[in-house]
Amino acid sequence: MNYELQITNYELMSVNPIFNPKGDDSTETRKAWFGNTTNLMQLNDVRYSWAIGLYQQMRENFWIPQKLDITQDVVDYWNLTPEERRAYNGILAYLTFLDSVQTCNIPHLKSAITAPEISLCMAEQISQEGMHNQSYQYIIETIVPTENRAAVYDFWRTDSVLFSRCEFIAGLYQNYVDKPTHENYFVALLADYLLEGMYFYNGFIFFYNLASRMLMPGSADIFKMINRDELSHVRLFQKLIPEAMQVFPHSRDRVYEMFDSAVQHECNWTNHIIGNNILGITEASTEQYTKYLANIRLRAIGLDYLYPEAKYLKSPYTHLERFSDTKKEAHTKANFFEAGVTSYVMSSGISGWDEI
Ligand SMILES: [Fe+2]
Numbered sequence: 001m002n003y004e005l006q007i008t009n010y011e012l013m014s015v016n017p018i019f020n021p022k023g024d025d026s027t028e029t030r031k032a033w034f035g036n037t038t039n040l041m042q043l044n045d046v047r048y049s050w051a052i053g054l055y056q057q058m059r060e061n062f063w064i065p066q067k068l069d070i071t072q073d074v075v076d077y078w079n080l081t082p083e084e085r086r087a088y089n090g091i092l093a094y095l096t097f098l099d100s101v102q103t104c105n106i107p108h109l110k111s112a113i114t115a116p117e118i119s120l121c122m123a124e125q126i127s128q129e130g131m132h133n134q135s136y137q138y139i140i141e142t143i144v145p146t147e148n149r150a151a152v153y154d155f156w157r158t159d160s161v162l163f164s165r166c167e168f169i170a171g172l173y174q175n176y177v178d179k180p181t182h183e184n185y186f187v188a189l190l191a192d193y194l195l196e197g198m199y200f201y202n203g204f205i206f207f208y209n210l211a212s213r214m215l216m217p218g219s220a221d222i223f224k225m226i227n228r229d230e231l232s233h234v235r236l237f238q239k240l241i242p243e244a245m246q247v248f249p250h251s252r253d254r255v256y257e258m259f260d261s262a263v264q265h266e267c268n269w270t271n272h273i274i275g276n277n278i279l280g281i282t283e284a285s286t287e288q289y290t291k292y293l294a295n296i297r298l299r300a301i302g303l304d305y306l307y308p309e310a311k312y313l314k315s316p317y318t319h320l321e322r323f324s325d326t327k328k329e330a331h332t333k334a335n336f337f338e339a340g341v342t343s344y345v346m347s348s349g350i351s352g353w354d355e356i
Pocket residue numbers: 099102128129132226229230
């Protein structure tokens with residue numbers, strides 16, 4: 001792969017014009033960034049055919065939170081230990097932040113995209129992130145007692161560990177908004193991949209772990225669906241980042257540093273909200289799983305394992321895998337532990353899917 005820089009890092013990103021009649025949408029000149037698009041959604045002849053397949057899959061994943069029955073969870077909530085209830089509330093608050101910040105940030109990244117087929121995927125992603133927030137609201141309003149709901153919504157205000165986590169995540173995005181250099185765009189793009197690819201999953205594991213003990217099955221059902229959507233976002237960034245590494249100025253060392261720091265932050269937060277207090281999860285399993293995730297996410301963008309020790313090359317939670325399955329025979333079925341799709345609807349002709 002040619003990583004030679006094509007641009008200098010002091011240039012600012014430009015936002016696409018709303019309509020650019022002098023643009024050129026031909027597939028030969030079309031580019032993910034710095035193209036000369038008319039901004040019309042010309043999708044009949046595209047350069048990034050993977051984006052058409054991915055968009056189709058995202059649409060086929062369509063679901064409505066309120067159609068999932070979560071009434072058993074209302075009873076189960078009172079059978080959780082106090083530690084489990086605190087973790088349940090705190091993780092919901094954290095995930096609400098993640099999907100909120102995504103809904104806000106993806107439009108900034110999208111505004112510089114000059115390939116309409118990629119824009120299309122991001123438009124669907126924004127819609128899904130918004131809907132994920134609606135599903136958290138559905139869970140909170142249905143399961144959490146009225147007098148405790150404000151505490152969940154305000155968890156980020158009252159919990160200093162969560163607050164600093166939110167500030168750190170938002171800060172990487174805000175840097176680009178404040179100073180839209182090419183370099184900051186690349187960092188924001190990578191920060192997005194870290195969020196999509198690493199920050200949700202210790203939370204998902206918590207809900208699958210409860211479901212494996214016959215607790216909160218409705219919540220786990222909703223998180224299966226969110227999990228499946230998030231994996232489609234992971235796939236989007238796994239295609240964009242190798243492309244971006246050929247176009248934007250960046251340092252390989254900085255990429256590894258960002259992954260390492262993402263692992264530290266994710267472990268700190270998970271240890272704070274789960275720690276060793278939940279049956280089935282320990283600080284050691286959290287560390288193993290988070291480093292395992294970092295390794296597979298790095299490999300998926302063509303980089304090396306950051307944690308090559310054998311234990312970090314496998315997930316400690318394979319026994320929970322069955323709780324993440326969404327459709328037993330459907331082509332959209334995702335296996336989040338390997339971040340792959342067992343049978344991808346548009347896989348023919350798309351290289352690299354097996355690795356992600
Ligand atoms: Fe989401």
